[in-house]
Amino acid sequence: MASSQHNKTPRGETTGLVLAGGRARRMGGDDKGLVELNGVPMIEYVLCALQPQVREIVINANRNRERYGRFGCVVISDSQAGYLGPLAGMLSGMLAVRTSWLVSVPCDSPLLPVDLVSRLHTGLEAAGTRLAVAHDGERLQPVFALLDVTLRDDLQAFLAGGERKIDRWYARHVYAEVDFSDIPDAFSNVNTPEQRRALETVLQETRTRPGS
Numbered sequence: 248m249a250s251s252q253h254n255k256t257p258r259g260e261t262t263g264l265v266l267a268g269g270r271a272r273r274m275g276g277d278d279k280g281l282v283e284l285n286g287v288p289m290i291e292y293v294l295c296a297l298q299p300q301v302r303e304i305v306i307n308a309n310r311n312r313e314r315y316g317r318f319g320c321v322v323i324s325d326s327q328a329g330y331l332g333p334l335a336g337m338l339s340g341m342l343a344v345r346t347s348w349l350v351s352v353p354c355d356s357p358l359l360p361v362d363l364v365s366r367l368h369t370g371l372e373a374a375g376t377r378l379a380v381a382h383d384g385e386r387l388q389p390v391f392a393l394l395d396v397t398l399r400d401d402l403q404a405f406l407a408g409g410e411r412k413i414d415r416w417y418a419r420h421v422y423a424e425v426d427f428s429d430i431p432d433a434f435s436n437v438n439t440p441e442q443r444r445a446l447e448t449v450l451q452e453t454r455t456r457p458g459s
């Protein structure tokens with residue numbers, strides 16, 4: 248077990264949550280985290296990039312739990328059934344973790360920034376907020392977020408009120424928008440078979456494998 252001193256660092260106090268609980272309708276309903284990019288499940292790229300940045304990783308999946316379990320992480324399903332959207336996954340993560348902070352990332356962004364967590368923490372501390380969200384220079388990337396776990400009661404009440412939209416929940420809070428305009432491509436995500444093929448080509452050209 249890591250020492251208590253180590254755990255007081257931002258990394259030591261942050262759990263990674265990989266959101267893989269969606270329906271992937273634009274991918275024909277395939278379970279996106281398990282869809283392969285050049286022969287490797289998409290989620291493996293995300294896990295390799297995130298692992299050095301956090302204390303532990305939780306995978307949020309609503310299908311194929313056994314297969315996701317083979318990646319060596321805790322796997323949790325949404326605490327509320329019905330595919331209520333990414334906020335449902337974030338709440339499930341916040342209810343499950345043992346750290347003070349949760350960083351959420353989607354399973355379909357294999358080029359995830361290797362300094363995502365440190366930059367989100369820096370932005371959050373500078374702004375003195377409980378929530379920090381990535382911005383790629385053009386738009387907010389709402390599922391790339393650092394959350395203080397004490398926000399869970401507010402999120403639970405929001406969802407219990409029938410709300411679903413992530414932007415509307417963020418609008419209830421003061422949050423830090425953290426600038427990643429120097430690396431906008433790091434947020435490329437794979438929603439369709441065409442995007443999958445295009446990213447496979449990029450990965451081949453740059454000889455990118457998980458963890459490289």
Ligand SMILES: Nc1nc2c(ncn2[C@@H]2O[C@H](COP(=O)(O)OP(=O)(O)OP(=O)(O)O)[C@@H](O)[C@H]2O)c(=O)[nH]1
Binds near residue numbers: 269271307330355436
């Ligand atoms: N836990 C959970 N995660 C979700 C849910 N809906 C979407 N997500 C996640 O939110 C992230 C961004 O969503 P999308 O890229 O639109 O994925 P998706 O909803 O599976 O795909 P589409 O059905 O094609 O929109 C992905 O990591 C999804 O796994 C949900 O109902 N529950």
Ligand SMILES: [Mg+2]
Binds near residue numbers: 353437438
């Ligand atoms: Mg997506």
